[in-house]
Amino acid sequence: MKPSDALRRHTVVCASTAGSLPLAVPQDEPAGERTRGCSRTTTYSTPEPPGDLGTLTELVIQRLLMGDEVAASKIGTGRPIDDPARERHELEMVRHQAHKLGLEPDGTTAFFHDQISASKIVQRGLFARWAAHGEQMPATRPDLNRIRTRLDHLSRDLLHELQTTQRLRTASGDCARQLAGAVRSGCVLHRLDGLHRQALETATRSVCGDVRGNSQPTLQ
Template identity: 55%
Template structure:
């Protein structure tokens, strides 16, 4: 068993152990990780959703690299509103509550800006760590559009578990903790992940 596997298992057990038996309804899904590990992905019923959230966060690195040293601002209200308007339309078509979907994606946008601001600060303080190439923003936006569609699909697929506050909180803790280990997220990206998932449950 690899050290990373041991770390993930220990994290999952710590999360499960931190919850008192009476805090989890009898109808909640069992917390045994092996029942809900996605192949090569995060633990839990929310693992596939969380993996896409992390993928979107990491695209934020490319967004930062594309904007750093240019006049392109981190905040882009027009683009953000365009994304949220499209999210609402797609959510209605999928049968997902548009307000909830918009709130979730607003958090994705905020989390991406956490990453961008953190990287800008790091690269400004340590120019030798700054990117030497500039990704194309058009290609990045194509990737983000794909992730929007996939994330909405996961919001639809996880509606039942996300509607139950306690089971959702348990599953989200398992998914985010294991994702952070699997992806070797640093402190900045862990902070951003916390921001990105705050509207997942409820």
Template identity: 45%
Template sequence: MRIRHATSALVATSAALLLFGAAAVPSVAQPQAPAAVPSAVHGLTPLTDLFAERLLIADKVAAAKYGSGRPIDDPAREQKILDDVAARALALGLAPDAAVAVFRDQMEANKLVQRGLYTRWDEHPDERPAQRPDLDKEVRPALDRITTQILTTLVATQDVRNSPSCELRLYGAAARSAYDHKLDVLHLKGLERALPSACTGP
């Protein structure tokens, strides 16, 4: 698919933007307020901004779980979230299967980042997080907020996501979001994994 080639280019292009135009990224990335975006990609940038913000929360999820014995994969909780997404999507006039596919991508992207952080922390103990966020009180409410925002943004972007130009515009929006949120290489790979189901058109 064209999106596979576009998102592969996203990693290289956004990494170059970060190298030459942004400050150094800390070992655990922090959400950044997005800057104004060009009108050519504005239609999907709110969506890719949310994808990027959700990815950055993966750092806190990983910090909460690392060394605790809690697994990265949690199939029962994931299915509960997807079932809730399907019901809410139907109420919003979205195709439930399409919405579930988008959120499944977000979950896989989040786990990709978590696994990458685990590997980094195993190899570099000095980079391990000093504090463990409260997964239930701090992290999951933030994820729940973004779930609601993604759903409403999926509604708002239906026309763009159904258009033949969606993949090209999605790539441009994702590259801008990656730059604005100062994503490092690991999070760029996560953003690539988050994109495949966003476009629903031909």
């Protein structure tokens, strides 16, 4: 399946869950707080063109939003947010696939480690939100095994998009600017709240050049 086809599929899946899960509900936030490429405000405008990193950023956001479903599947069950065994398995698979696709293994693994960290930011934030506001608790409990199957498919789509954008991300000084634009567009398109924007900053910090994200500016 082509990443563009997968993108449409994941968008439809995400939209279909919006009625039962509190996906990206705007929240009031302190003035002046910022995340990379997307200010933490409740004001939304028309999204700008996402650019060459638009598909990669959209896939990252789709994975991020699936953290809502993971949280809904775990809340009240005693299942921990951290799952070291699964995380190790996923990162080992990613490293193996990176070799096959001609991607730099350490940078690719760092990128997926950031995806896992971002998902846990969402899960912890939602657990806290639901504990404080019980009326926002999800009405249904998604099947975690099905969610994980979709996450595995999404990981493959992300790997192929990393391959497609490899030159731009590693050899172009334009990466940070394009990423910032794609992030702003995604924030507007999905109406991301502060929790999800914070997670998106973590999820995108390894996209450009230095895997620690030092090449990416924080836009004010």
